[in-house]
Amino acid sequence: MAVTVKIEGLREIDQALADLGKKALAKGVLTRVGKKRLQPIADKANALAPDDPNTPGGLNQSFVVGTKLNKRQASLAKKAGKDFVEVYAGTNDPAGVQQEFGNVNHGPQPMLRPAWEEGKGDLLPGLGKDIWDEIEKTAARVAKRALKKAGK
Numbered sequence: 001m002a003v004t005v006k007i008e009g010l011r012e013i014d015q016a017l018a019d020l021g022k023k024a025l026a027k028g029v030l031t032r033v034g035k036k037r038l039q040p041i042a043d044k045a046n047a048l049a050p051d052d053p054n055t056p057g058g059l060n061q062s063f064v065v066g067t068k069l070n071k072r073q074a075s076l077a078k079k080a081g082k083d084f085v086e087v088y089a090g091t092n093d094p095a096g097v098q099q100e101f102g103n104v105n106h107g108p109q110p111m112l113r114p115a116w117e118e119g120k121g122d123l124l125p126g127l128g129k130d131i132w133d134e135i136e137k138t139a140a141r142v143a144k145r146a147l148k149k150a151g152k
Contacts, residue, residue: 010128010131013128013131013132013135016132016135017029017030017135020135020138020139020142021142025138025142026084027084027085028138029131029134029135029138030084030085030131031067031085031087032134033127033130033131033134034065034085034087035065035066035087036130037123037127037130038065038087038088038089038123039065039089040119040122041065041089041112041115041116041118041119041120041123042063042064042065042089042090042115043063044114044115044118044119045063045089045091045111045112045115046060046061046062046063046111047060047115048110048111048114048115049062049063049096049099049111050099050109058093059091059093059095059096059099059111062091062092062093062096063089063090063091063092063096063111063112063115064089064090064091064092065087065088065089066087066088067085067086067087067088068088069088089112090112091112096111096112099111100112100113
């Protein structure tokens with residue numbers, strides 16, 4: 001299940017990202033902030049997942065945050081169109097989907113949905129501040145590199 005959120009009123013941030021000079025720097029800023037904001041939801045999903053002590057690295061460690069999708073998910077996302085930056089939270093274990101939604105052998109035992117419901121209210125408040133903080137850190141790194149390069 002994909003969730004799309006549109007945020008308006010962040011023109012100053014958009015300009016500051018453009019002022020970084022390179023598109024890759026702006027993408028990095030937004031990716032880092034997105035990962036930071038989604039991590040508590042993935043952590044909560046891991047906490048809600050069943051723990052099988054006989055399965056090392058089991059389902060309770062499979063919920064991660066990242067920018068990559070599996071082949072099927074990527075083809076579905078491609079049909080929807082490409083945004084500037086996309087960050088995802090979900091399981092990297094195919095059994096996690098069966099556990100979340102159920103199948104003919106057992107009913108659903110949701111983990112990610114309750115984690116999302118609990119954490120989605122904390123996702124957007126403070127997002128602008130986090131982006132500004134990351135822009136400032138990135139700008140400082142760029143300036144430091146430029147000074148170092150000029151000194152050579």
